């Protein structure tokens with residue numbers, strides 16, 4: 001009971017940033033997730049990379065808007081939360097299961113959007 005918020009998922013590739021790393025990609029569960037207002041929702045994201053240190057990013061895209069950077073998580077280092085996503089939004093990178101699920105607490109109707117998970121692998125032997 002209560003208002004439902006709808007989430008949609010898409011596959012994302014980071015071809016734009018590092019076109020040479022086509023083997024690295026992320027996988028999100030296709031389709032939508034229904035969450036109850038005030039509840040908690042977890043959006044999955046699996047990634048694949050041969051790099052030692054993976055940089056994972058979550059973006060939120062509202063209708064007719066550009067994707068908004070929400071937060072970043074790294075295999076080494078903590079990453080950060082963007083302004084506006086310092087509360088209620090969190091993600092834990094698990095290097096063993098290669099996942100970085102996003103959790104949204106106390107879901108609000110304004111959370112209804114498309115959420116992207118993206119991977120920026122560091123090139124091995126770089127620097």
Ligand SMILES: *[C@@H]1O[C@H](CO)[C@@H](O)[C@H](O)[C@H]1NC(C)=O
Nearest residue numbers: 025026027046047048049098
């Ligand atoms: C990761 O790569 C392995 C081996 O190439 C493949 O079997 C697996 O499906 C990939 N997983 C994801 C989440 O892309």
Ligand SMILES: *[C@@H]1O[C@H](CO)[C@@H](O)[C@H](O)[C@H]1NC(C)=O
Nearest residue numbers: 079080081086087088089090
């Ligand atoms: C991001 O926000 C979550 C939820 O408020 C918080 O638990 C977490 O510590 C923050 N992470 C970072 C790296 O700022």
